[in-house]
Amino acid sequence: MNGKAPATLSDLEGMMIKSILNNPYLTLLIRIILGLVFIISSIEKIIDPESFAVSITNYRIFPIFAVNFVAIIVPWVELITGLFVLFGFVIKESSFIVNIMLIIFIILIASAFIRGLDIECGCFGTLDGQKVGLQKIIENVVLLILGLKLFYQKNHKLLLKGTVDENS
Numbered sequence: 001m002n003g004k005a006p007a008t009l010s011d012l013e014g015m016m017i018k019s020i021l022n023n024p025y026l027t028l029l030i031r032i033i034l035g036l037v038f039i040i041s042s043i044e045k046i047i048d049p050e051s052f053a054v055s056i057t058n059y060r061i062f063p064i065f066a067v068n069f070v071a072i073i074v075p076w077v078e079l080i081t082g083l084f085v086l087f088g089f090v091i092k093e094s095s096f097i098v099n100i101m102l103i104i105f106i107i108l109i110a111s112a113f114i115r116g117l118d119i120e121c122g123c124f125g126t127l128d129g130q131k132v133g134l135q136k137i138i139e140n141v142v143l144l145i146l147g148l149k150l151f152y153q154k155n156h157k158l159l160l161k162g163t164v165d166e167n168s
Contacts, residue, residue, distance in 0.1 A: 027150060038079070038082030039078075039086065045122075046075045050071075052075065053070075055119070056071055058112075060117070075125075082098075095151040099144060106144065109133075109137050113137065119131065120132075
């Protein structure tokens with residue numbers, strides 16, 4: 001557009017959408033949402049790793065020797081990355097890890113759904129008790145879209161003091 005006024009209504013709409021999507025306060029809201037989802041989802045699993053291990057076993061994907069390891073490590077990774085995302089600490093790396101976890105969660109839930117397993121997802125430990133299914137897949141895809149937006153965002157507001165945002 002070279003600094004000229006928009007020629008059409010669709011140009012103006014495109015500029016408005018771009019302005020909204022690039023708004024650093026939208027990014028802050030996404031950080032709060034993603035951070036809290038991962039923090040809250042980790043707490044019950046950290047408190048009761050045995051129940052989370054049962055949820056993992058129900059997916060029938062992980063070998064039995066790996067279940068306890070996954071049940072102990074995953075919630076702590078969720079908690080730490082959730083805190084990092086929430087407070088804006090190493091945001092690119094944290095959002096990358098969040099996105100990888102979301103992709104894995106989508107694959108696991110879709111696999112269980114396709115195989116017709118009637119199991120709880122274990123997403124929030126024993127708190128939510130939601131079954132695997134299309135709704136859980138959609139929820140995780142929406143979170144992944146937010147995570148990708150966060151990963152590719154160039155300017156962030158209210159980062160933890162001392163962190164570097166090389167793109168701002």
